[in-house]
Amino acid sequence: MVEALMTNVHFQPAPLSDPLGEVLHILHLTGTLYCRAEMTAPWGIVMPQLVDSMMFVIVTSGHGWLVMDGQEPLLVGQGSMVLLPHGQSYRLLSAPDADALPLFDIPVEKISERYEIMRHGGGGEVTRATSGVVQFDSVAARRLVSLLPPVLHVDAWGDDAANWLQSTLGLVAREASTLRPGGETVMTRLADILVIQAIRAWLDTAPEANLGWLAALRDPQLGHALALMHRRPERSWSVAELAGEAGMSRSAFSARFTDLVGQPVMQYLAQWRLHLARAQLLESRDPVGAVARRAGYESEAAFGRAFKQFFGVPPGGLRRSAVA
Template identity: 55%
Template sequence: MTHPTSHPPVHADPLGESLHLLRLEGTLYNQGALTAPWSIAVPRLEGLLNFLVVTAGRCWLVLDGHEPIRMEQGCLALIPHATPHRVCSDLDLPPVPLFEIPVKKVSERLEIMRYGGDGEPTRTMYGCVRFDHVAAHHLISHLPDVIYISRWEEDTGDWLQSTLRLVAREAAQMRAGGETVITRLADVMVIQALRSWLDTAPEANRGWLAALRDPQIGRALAKVHAKPGEDWSVDLLARATGMSRSAFAARFSAIVGSAPMTYITHWRLSVARNRIAVTDDPVAQIAGDVGYKSEAAFMRAFNRQFGISPGRLRRS
C-alpha cells in the first residue's frame, strides 16, 4: 500500500488517475451458499463500499428508499455509501440481521456463509471494501446510492461474465492461493463497475466528475491532487493550462462549483485530515507537507474547515 504521504504522478487523464487511487483497503469478502427461504438485513457500515454479485440463482436487493432490484445470475450491484439494505429470496420474508448468521472463516479476508431452508439455491459474493486516499473518497462521494450492472448490458457483460467465471472456478476448487485470487478478482470487479458507471451515467458528466474530464480544468486538478503542498496560485494554474487568469478562474468556478483557491484549501485540509486519522505523523510535519508554513495557521484553518482540532480528531 502506498504511504499516505507519497504523491501520485500527474497523468494526462485526471479521471483515470482518480480511479488509480481507488486502492482497496480493509476488505472482507463473503461467499454465500443460500437456500430459500432466506432474508438478510445488512446495517449501515460506515466508511465502506458494499457490493453484491450473484454467481448462481437469483435474489432481491432492497435498499432503504429505493425500489427492489431483481438480481439474476451474473448481475452486480455496488452500494457506495453503505446504505442499509436487505438481500432475500422473497420480498415478504422478515430479515435476519447479518451479524446473527454464523459464518466459516477461511482467512482474515474471506468467509463462507451457508444459510436458509431447503428450497432454491442461490450463490453470491458479497464484499465490504474501504478506500484509503482522499481522491478516492471524493470520487465515491459523487456516486449514487446504488450502481446496478446487468449481465445483459452489452458494454459490460463480457468483462463481468469472464471475471465471474474465474471467481466461480477458484471458489469451487479453492487451491493454494485461491483466496488471494478471489479477493483480487473481486477488487477488479469493483473498479470495472465504477468505470462502467462513469462512462455511461449522465450524472458523471456534471460537477467535479465533469471537471476531471475537462482538458484544461482536469489538468489543473491533477496537478493539485498530485502535489497539494505546492505553492499554488490562480496565476500558476492558469499558465499550466494555457489560459488567462480570468478565463481559468471563471471556468474552474463554473465547472467545479468553487473558486480555485477555495478548492485547493479544502483539498489540502482533506489530505491532512486523512493523514491525521491513519498515521502517527506529527501534525507539524503534515501541515508543512500540505503547504502550510506555520502549524498555528494550519490548526486555525483545520478547525475552521472541520469544526474539530487535529489533536482531538486523532484522539477520537
C-alpha cells in the first residue's frame, strides 16, 4: 500500500513576507493512494500505523465513527473530513462498538497502483467514504506536522465560512462516485488541496498555533529571518546580519528568537542545516562534499564531525545503514 505512493506535488515558493505560508507550500506531499469505500452496516475497519505519513478520510454519504487510542470516539458525518497527521492506527466503524477487520484482510478491487475500491459490511445502511495516504519530504514540513494534534476534524457542511471545503468535498464526492477519464489525477490534486486547507484551518483557529516556532513564523520580523535561513541555508549568516534583515538590534533579535523558538538563533540554524543535509543524504546520491556545501559547510571534515555529533553516525554511515 505504502509502496504505491508515487506522485510528487511541488508548489511555487510563497512570498518571503509569508514564512508560515511558505512552510505550507513546501509540504511537498508525495503521492496519494486512494481507496473509495462503500460500507454497509454493520462494518468496521482497522487502519494500520503508517510511519511518516498522513492519513485522511472524507465521508461523502452516511456517517462513521473514528476511534483512536487516547481520543474520544468522533462522529464523522456526511461532508466531513478527518486528517490524522501522524499516521497513527485508528478504527473507522459504523458504530462505536462495531467489530472491525484489519484493512489488509478486506478484499479490494485494484483499479491502478494508486486507486482501489472497497466494498465491505453486513448489508445495512450505506456509508461512502474516500480515504487516502500522503507523505511529505521537507524538513519544514516535518517540524510543522510534529506540532499538529493527533486528529484534525473539519465539518464543512455546518460552517458557512468554509465554502472552499464544501465545494471541494462536493467535487471529491462526484469524482468518487464514478470512474471518469482523468478521475485519478483530479482526485490527487483535490486531496492535496484538502490536506493543506485542513492544516490552514487549524492554524487559523487553534490557540496552540500561536506559540513557539509557529508564533515565530507569524512574527513579521522573526518570520522574515526564519524564511531567509530556510531558503538560503548555505549562506554564512551571522546573528548581526539576520538581526539587520529583521530590522532589529542584535540583542533584541537574539532575545526574542530564543524566547519564541526555544533555542538561540545560531543553534537553530546549525540544526536546520544538519536536518536538511540528512534528508539530502538519504534521498540523493550526491557526494557528501556537495551536500556539506549546500548545508553551509566549507569543509567536508567539519561537516562530518558536526553531523556525527548531532546524529550519532557519520554521513557515510547513515547512507550505508539506509541501503542495508
